[in-house]
Amino acid sequence: MASSTVSRVRRHLPTSPWLFAAPGLLVVGVFVLYPFVSTLVNAFTDRRTLIPGRFVGLANFRELLHDDMFWIGLRNSALYVLGVVPALVLLPLLLALLVQKNIPGIGFFRSAFYTPVVASIVVVGLIWVWLLDERGLVNSLLETIGVGRVGFLSDQWLLLLSAMAVTVWKGLGYYMIIYLAALANVPRELHEAAAVDGAGAVRRFLTVTVPAVRSTMVLVGALSSVAAFKVFSEVYLMAGPDGGPAGEDTTLVMLVQRTGTGLTGRVGYASAMSVVVFVVTVGLMLLVLRADRKEEA
Amino acid sequence: MSVLEKVRPVRTPAAAREPRATDEHGRRIRVWELALRYLLLLAVLALTVGPFLWQLSTSLKGPTEDIFSSPPKFLPGDPTLHNYQRVADTIPVWDYAFNSLKVAAANVVTNCVGSALAGYALARLRYRGRRVATLVFILAMLVPVEGIIIAQFTTMRELGLNNTLIGVVLPGCIGAMNVLLMRNAFLNLPHEIEEAAYVDGANAWQRFLRIALPSVKGTLAVVAIFAFMGAWDDFLWPLIVLSDPSKFTLTIGLNYLHGTFANDERVVAAGTVIAVAPLIALFACLQRYFFRGVGEGAVKG
Secondary structure: OHHHHHHHHHHOHHHHHHHHHHHHHHHHHHHHHHHHHHHHHHOOEOOOOOOOOOEOOOHHHHHHHOOHHHHHHHHHHHHHHHHHHHHHHHHHHHHHHHHHOEOOOHHHHHHHHHHHHHOOHHHHHHHHHHHOOOOOHHHHHHHHOOOOOOOOOOOHHHHHHHHHHHHHHHHHHHHHHHHHHHHOOOOHHHHHHHHHOOOOHHHHHHHHHHHHOHHHHHHHHHHHHHHHHOOOHHHHHHHOOOOOHHHOOOOHHHHHHHHHOOOOOOHHHHHHHHHHHHHHHHHHHHHHHHHHHHHHO | OOHHHHHHHHHHHHHHOOOOOEOOOOOEOOHHHHHHHHHHHHHHHHHHHHHHHHHHHHHOOOOOOOOOOOOOOOOOOOOOOHHHHHHHHHOOHHHHHHHHHHHHHHHHHHHHHHHHHHHHHHHHOOOOOHHHHHHHHHHHHHOOHHHHHHHHHHHHHHOOOOOOHHHHHHHHOOOHHHHHHHHHHHHOOOOHHHHHHHHOOOOHHHHHHHHHHHHOHHHHHHHHHHHHHHHHHOOHHHHHHOOOHHHOOHHHHHHHHHHHOOOOHHHHHHHHHHHHHHHHHHHHHHHHHHOOOOOOHHHHO
């Protein structure tokens, strides 16, 4: 009996590849693709956490248009992209140039600059809440040099700016590594030719380095803009679950989380917001890729 | 080939390995430029690592020491571990750390096993529907987690796994990204190494386990590291799925500690040090895997 089963398995080997892929397909299907489809479906229902929903057509989307909180969330997430992306495209490139040269101890510096990437976002958020506190280190340094204390975490706009600074701070090392890999592929002849022509460091950066890593800059732009639009943890930790003074610092994903969870969560309405998150995310990707193609042409 | 000729190429790299400051073209760097570089490096170092050290310093300051002084005091006057005791008195921090460890360990095992198996199936096995299977993983990789998190939450409720550590692990337990990483690793292996085994009658499982898998240990290590870090650091999903404080992971516990103990920064600081120290230690041990492919080649100069 047993031996015949074994031989049957051997003869029908073509089925075994599916056994290899099955766990992965199952997990991805149940926890990614099914939720994706059900988000799209739920967006057109009034489903709540404990109450199955009825089809309501575009009612959720119509409600979004009149929901002040939604517009605040959308505004803050969009501002986040505008604030964070230029910094994350440029600063890590400069940092990569700084750590590119093989000087003694450079390995230590590279690893050290990567530490904020390794640390969990909650730790990073809480560290910066303390640093930017009314009585924290940054303010006591500012007071020592005579500037006076600044309410980084109490003013609506300063809070958003502070959160952006933290996002940039945490992302520096990650994008630095991506740029390092790209810089390794820049042909040295280009630099040498430019140097022979008498180009200084700044000029060589603009005429040789930037064009050579341009496609990497586009990639970093795409990755960081998508991530910035979906920001949650930094703002949640620094502004609190309700999004700072009068909720003015709420981001779109914070709003999704707040609306759709808990026993009374409005799953349908939160799903409609999630659809906006999808659409904008895909839109950002297409925008960046299109800008890339235009420049190439 | 004489012995001398064999020896010579060994000596040259040995000489080149001596500490020598060169730019990416192998030229020496001038002293003032070198000094400027180190100055900048130290400035960035202070900016990136300084906040962690400040947090560590705060966590070691005693209850009588003024942590709000201006100008700030960078070193604790009378270092004490008292605050770590107080974290443990406020929240079951060691239980939370153990929960995080369980979640992270489970995530490492499932991701390594699951994505190696699926990656092998996508790269090395021939069957109808392989392209479709690959497409499924590519599509899954493109779906932003933040956009489906509410539906994941309702799915988890339907499965009755809400508020369990299994529920925390499941959605990310085989990441589509990891599957594609493993697929690429297997694709890069030369076919010849498996052909011999195939001729000898080894079936797919034997070829996978004995031949292919040992050749992709590097990628597997990368998957393991990122699976561990991802699970240990995750915040949004555990925040949504866990409601019972006794089941919290460390990140959610810290958020809770911050909420209830916001008035004593020493205690919160001690909590963050507990959460971040294992990761920094892990990173320090495994850092060469983080810079794989980057440290080699032109960067080394």
